[in-house]
Amino acid sequence: MAREQWDNRTAFILAAIGSAIGLGNIWRFPFVCYQNGGGAFLIAYIVALLTTGIPLLIIEFGLGHKMEGASPLAFSKINKKLEWFGWIPVLIGFMIVTYYSVIMAYCTKYGIASITQAYAQNPSDFFFKETLGITSGPFKFGGFTKQFIWLTIALLVSWVWIVFSVWKGAKTVSKVVYFTVFIPWLLLIVFVVRGMTLPGAMDGLTYYLAPTFSKLLDPQVWLAAYTQIFFSLSVGFGVMIAYSSFLPRKTDLINNAFIIGFADALTAFVGGLAVFGALGYHAHSLGTTVDKLGDIAGPGLAFVTYPSIISNLPFAPLFGVLFFLMLLTLAIDSAFSIVEGLTASIIDKWKVSHFKANLTVSSTAFIIGLVFCTGAGLYWLDILDHFMNYLALGVSVLCCCIFVGWGYGADKIKEYANSISEFGVGKWWEISIKYFTPILLVILIGSEFIRRAKGSYENYGRLPESLGGWLIIILIVIAGYFLYKSKGKD
Ligand code: PHE
Numbered sequence: 001m002a003r004e005q006w007d008n009r010t011a012f013i014l015a016a017i018g019s020a021i022g023l024g025n026i027w028r029f030p031f032v033c034y035q036n037g038g039g040a041f042l043i044a045y046i047v048a049l050l051t052t053g054i055p056l057l058i059i060e061f062g063l064g065h066k067m068e069g070a071s072p073l074a075f076s077k078i079n080k081k082l083e084w085f086g087w088i089p090v091l092i093g094f095m096i097v098t099y100y101s102v103i104m105a106y107c108t109k110y111g112i113a114s115i116t117q118a119y120a121q122n123p124s125d126f127f128f129k130e131t132l133g134i135t136s137g138p139f140k141f142g143g144f145t146k147q148f149i150w151l152t153i154a155l156l157v158s159w160v161w162i163v164f165s166v167w168k169g170a171k172t173v174s175k176v177v178y179f180t181v182f183i184p185w186l187l188l189i190v191f192v193v194r195g196m197t198l199p200g201a202m203d204g205l206t207y208y209l210a211p212t213f214s215k216l217l218d219p220q221v222w223l224a225a226y227t228q229i230f231f232s233l234s235v236g237f238g239v240m241i242a243y244s245s246f247l248p249r250k251t252d253l254i255n256n257a258f259i260i261g262f263a264d265a266l267t268a269f270v271g272g273l274a275v276f277g278a279l280g281y282h283a284h285s286l287g288t289t290v291d292k293l294g295d296i297a298g299p300g301l302a303f304v305t306y307p308s309i310i311s312n313l314p315f316a317p318l319f320g321v322l323f324f325l326m327l328l329t330l331a332i333d334s335a336f337s338i339v340e341g342l343t344a345s346i347i348d349k350w351k352v353s354h355f356k357a358n359l360t361v362s363s364t365a366f367i368i369g370l371v372f373c374t375g376a377g378l379y380w381l382d383i384l385d386h387f388m389n390y391l392a393l394g395v396s397v398l399c400c401c402i403f404v405g406w407g408y409g410a411d412k413i414k415e416y417a418n419s420i421s422e423f424g425v426g427k428w429w430e431i432s433i434k435y436f437t438p439i440l441l442v443i444l445i446g447s448e449f450i451r452r453a454k455g456s457y458e459n460y461g462r463l464p465e466s467l468g469g470w471l472i473i474i475l476i477v478i479a480g481y482f483l484y485k486s487k488g489k490d
Helices: 009-020 023-035 039-067 071-078 080-116 123-131 146-165 170-196 201-209 213-217 219-233 239-245 254-286 299-311 316-350 354-373 377-419 427-454 462-485
Strands: none
Touching: 009 170, 009 239, 009 254, 009 316, 023 039, 023 201, 023 219, 023 254, 023 299, 023 316, 039 071, 039 201, 039 213, 039 219, 039 239, 039 254, 039 377, 039 427, 071 080, 071 239, 071 316, 071 377, 080 123, 080 146, 080 239, 080 299, 080 316, 080 354, 080 377, 080 462, 123 146, 123 299, 146 170, 146 316, 146 354, 170 201, 170 254, 170 316, 201 254, 219 254, 219 377, 219 427, 239 316, 254 299, 299 316, 316 354, 354 377, 377 427, 377 462
């Protein structure tokens, strides 16, 4: 069976950019940035991009392209036993897409609610009560409420959309990404212009951009910058390995990695302009200052703060619909890239049809996602998100550095990537993969272990944390082993 291929180089670049650019750029980046020293964080972020982000993109591109396989197959070509570790990133991605698609469901609900401005009265109640029907704790699921049914339908819509976007794999994705990359960018420009011309916008922008240089001495700022880079570039989830395996033999890897890395960072930066302009306006209309806006972080930013800002604008319904359409189109190509990473892995091993693999992955993810549609859903979503991004992802990237960088040889990947690229990378790249990134990851993982030893995440308690965090990590490792051991088709 001939390997599927992208239509052309642009299609690949857009697909990879589409995967990288997502909700992480528009809500996570801005608040992490402002909590960590504004302009100073931007400096740390660019350093993180150059010292580990782009090097990791290059290793994933090199591996996928050279081995002509998605993550499990690529790892198994280094050494049969390593296939086990190849499954882990795609399974982490799978867990992420189970709730990422639920956030898309919120967007659908909000897009529709924008038409009547249903959230205008009380944005916070609209989110927590009307949309989520949130209960008092993780074990109170709340039963078949109207909120549950609503979110389930919206989740189904997310999945139908995802399934069709990857219908015939790279062939379909090649076409779809023109829409899912350019539409959100156009809308983003609309929001930047709108955000920056609102009264008070300048205060918001000053808050966002003015560097507090002393913050660069705070290790926490650097940790935040590095964690944000991994999630934002979609490295460590097997997505980029699968995507590069669909490239033709004659191609470019290194230049592509730089283009994708910078496009992602630029989008985050520009997204921040829109968000902070609007926050400045928000503070202005409340008669306060941006630093006193309180809890704008986390899910609140997109689903409480922003709706309340939108409802105060002229043409609120229009801006509301456009804003949530932007979030949806930003999220969709990230979501389907994860699905494609796992689907391609399954096809590599069992040679099943794309249709079958896609449907199995998507329907399983939909069923798991139902948990997040319940009244306790947000608690579980929050726990899972934290454990996947702060621990599982770190371990997955560390495995890549050790097994590929040390085991297989960073020098071999480097030579390979250099030989087919417009320009090559030097010794610095090997140093990043073999020393710098792994040491950094050990620090990241270690500091997370220390924090968890001190107390449960967000004080949810040990039991929810064990079930929604630790147990899932253990299950991923076990599932990886079984997938590796099960007999494939040659
Ligand atoms: N990079 C995406 C974002 O910024 C999220 C994502 C994670 C996509 C993992 C693919 C894989 O939102």
